[in-house]
Amino acid sequence: MLDDFFIRAMLAGLGIAAVAGPLGSFVVWRRMAYFGDATAHAAILGVAISLGFQISIYAGTLLVALAMAMAISALVSRGQAMDTMLGVLSHSALAVGLVAISFVPQARSDLSAYLFGDILAVGRADLALIWAGAAGVLALLAWRWQRLLTASLNEELAMAAGIDPRTERLVLSIALAIVVALSIRVVGSLLISAMLIVPAATARGLSRSPERMVGNAMLIAAAAVMAGLWASLRLDTPAGPSIVAAAAGIFMISQAFRRA
Amino acid sequence: MPRLRRNRGMTALIQAQGLTIQRPGGHETVLHGVDFRIASGEIVTVVGPNGSGKSSLVRALLGHMPLAAGRVARKPGLRIGYVPQRVLVDTTIPMTVRRFLSLPRRVGDRDAAQALARTGVEGVEARQLTQLSGGQFQRVLLARALLHDPELLVLDEPTQGLDQPGIVAFYKLIEEVRRQTGAAVLMVSHDLLVVMRASDRVICLNGHVCCEGTPQHVSSAPEYRALFGAEAEGTLALYRHHHDHDHDLHHHHHAGAH
Numbered sequence: 001m002l003d004d005f006f007i008r009a010m011l012a013g014l015g016i017a018a019v020a021g022p023l024g025s026f027v028v029w030r031r032m033a034y035f036g037d038a039t040a041h042a043a044i045l046g047v048a049i050s051l052g053f054q055i056s057i058y059a060g061t062l063l064v065a066l067a068m069a070m071a072i073s074a075l076v077s078r079g080q081a082m083d084t085m086l087g088v089l090s091h092s093a094l095a096v097g098l099v100a101i102s103f104v105p106q107a108r109s110d111l112s113a114y115l116f117g118d119i120l121a122v123g124r125a126d127l128a129l130i131w132a133g134a135a136g137v138l139a140l141l142a143w144r145w146q147r148l149l150t151a152s153l154n155e156e157l158a159m160a161a162g163i164d165p166r167t168e169r170l171v172l173s174i175a176l177a178i179v180v181a182l183s184i185r186v187v188g189s190l191l192i193s194a195m196l197i198v199p200a201a202t203a204r205g206l207s208r209s210p211e212r213m214v215g216n217a218m219l220i221a222a223a224a225v226m227a228g229l230w231a232s233l234r235l236d237t238p239a240g241p242s243i244v245a246a247a248a249g250i251f252m253i254s255q256a257f258r259r260a
Numbered sequence: 261m262p263r264l265r266r267n268r269g270m271t272a273l274i275q276a277q278g279l280t281i282q283r284p285g286g287h288e289t290v291l292h293g294v295d296f297r298i299a300s301g302e303i304v305t306v307v308g309p310n311g312s313g314k315s316s317l318v319r320a321l322l323g324h325m326p327l328a329a330g331r332v333a334r335k336p337g338l339r340i341g342y343v344p345q346r347v348l349v350d351t352t353i354p355m356t357v358r359r360f361l362s363l364p365r366r367v368g369d370r371d372a373a374q375a376l377a378r379t380g381v382e383g384v385e386a387r388q389l390t391q392l393s394g395g396q397f398q399r400v401l402l403a404r405a406l407l408h409d410p411e412l413l414v415l416d417e418p419t420q421g422l423d424q425p426g427i428v429a430f431y432k433l434i435e436e437v438r439r440q441t442g443a444a445v446l447m448v449s450h451d452l453l454v455v456m457r458a459s460d461r462v463i464c465l466n467g468h469v470c471c472e473g474t475p476q477h478v479s480s481a482p483e484y485r486a487l488f489g490a491e492a493e494g495t496l497a498l499y500r501h502h503h504d505h506d507h508d509l510h511h512h513h514h515a516g517a518h
Contacts (some may be wrong), residue, residue, distance in 0.1 A: 028352055029352050029353045031352070146363060146364045146365075146366070147364055149353075149363060149364075150363045150364040152353065153349055153353055153355070153360075153363065154344070154347055154348070154349055156324075156342075156344035156345075156347070157342070157344060157347065157363075158364070159322075159324045160322065160324075160340065160342035160344065160414075161364045161365070163364060204352065204354065207354045208354050208356060208388065209354055209355065209356055209359050210353055210354060210355060210359070212354070213353075213354050
């Protein structure tokens with residue numbers, strides 16, 4: 001069954017959908033959208049480094065995404081104006097990554113695969129890594145769920161309960177870096193944060209508790225993966241953007257129903 | 261007064277000496293050389309103008325803030341229920357009152373219902389936090405602070421955003437809670453008039469302790485009157501009135517005895 005490229009693509013997409021639900025919810029709750037962007041854009045620099053030094057794409061993007069996430073956390077805790085700083089970092093990371101990647105001849109030809117993903121080229125090894133990584137991130141979030149949720153709701157309340165908000169922020173930064181590295185083949189650097197935010201934003205209006213929102217976001221992301229892949233196959237559209245477009249479509253429909 | 265005397269011999273829940281706090285980054289001193297003590301069952305209120313270091317004092321006492329000098333001793337295993345200042349609960353998180361009460365420690369339905377009933381917001385479990393009025397939300401916060409049987413309630417400007425009747429009702433509720441649970445209460449407040457009546461001891465803060473003592477003592481202290489001006493006159497008048505009233509009662513008693 002795994003011999004079929006389409007089945008592999010679907011399973012890879014569903015693996016990403018499974019982590020995008022909970023992590024995307026935190027991105028929405030903590031208003032980390034730009035943070036996600038900056039970390040994801042840094043992944044392109046990771047790709048350039050991976051190809052240049054001939055190491056695994058996943059290892060390279062993970063390292064650079066982690067470094068970016070840590071750098072942002074450090075700047076934020078020093079009290080820099082957050083949105084401006086993130087805007088600077090996000091687009092600089094992308095630009096520097098694109099420049100760096102131009103020095104790697106073999107990457108020039110399939111640059112768009114790293115920017116927008118190449119889910120149909122996912123192999124068995126990719127699939128195993130995506131699911132192992134997704135399971136790891138889900139376990140991490142489940143383990144610290146109550147603490148993460150309290151710290152996201154209000155840091156003072158968290159501190160009064162003996163929770164260090166900085167630790168929880170670090171946990172989320174690490175989880176985000178892992179998900180960025182896992183998603184680079186599936187939706188690509190430019191669309192990773194869309195995959196995190198759009199399903200969670202859609203679920204927000206449909207949910208009465210944080211747990212339901214996470215569950216709904218997972219379902220919506222999974223539906224977007226299936227619909228996007230189907231469209232990609234039938235209409236010969238690029239898979240990554242089709243998945244995000246499907247998620248956006250579901251978001252629009254949910255908004256229309258909310259009004260009604 | 262008798263209440264205060266009773267507490268004098270009791271062990272302190274939190275005791276601090278020579279607390280000095282500086283603003284992070286800069287070298288501006290927020291608080292200087294503050295001594296503090298709260299015993300079980302006591303209601304202590306910290307008043308002071310904006311920027312006088314009230315919230316910093318509370319955070320330092322709770323151990324949320326590094327000290328530049330001095331030391332804080334909390335009773336080992338002290339159970340604290342905390343209502344922080346300006347709880348801006350993130351509106352992007354869908355959250356029912358019931359779910360909120362289970363953060364970060366899960367509580368049973370019965371305990372949750374009891375806590376809500378105690379603070380006068382029975383049956384709001386299924387409501388979203390964002391659907392509560394300001395007064396309801398403060399009561400839910402207080403209910404949450406009352407879970408897990410606290411020995412000390414710490415309330416940082418708990419009546420912000422409430423109207424005058426709401427404020428009076430809230431302080432009544434706090435006195436009632438103290439009576440029922442025996443918990444000590446440490447409050448930071450702007451509501452001079454009301455808070456004075458509800459406290460055993462008042463600390464007037466402005467970078468350092470300006471004056472401290474019973475509400476009667478503080479409200480007539482020149483330092484306090486210098487800080488709060490016209491508003492202080494109001495509280496002083498309150499106690500003059502109180503005093504006169506007391507006097508009258510005595511008088512009537514005498515008259516009756518005759």
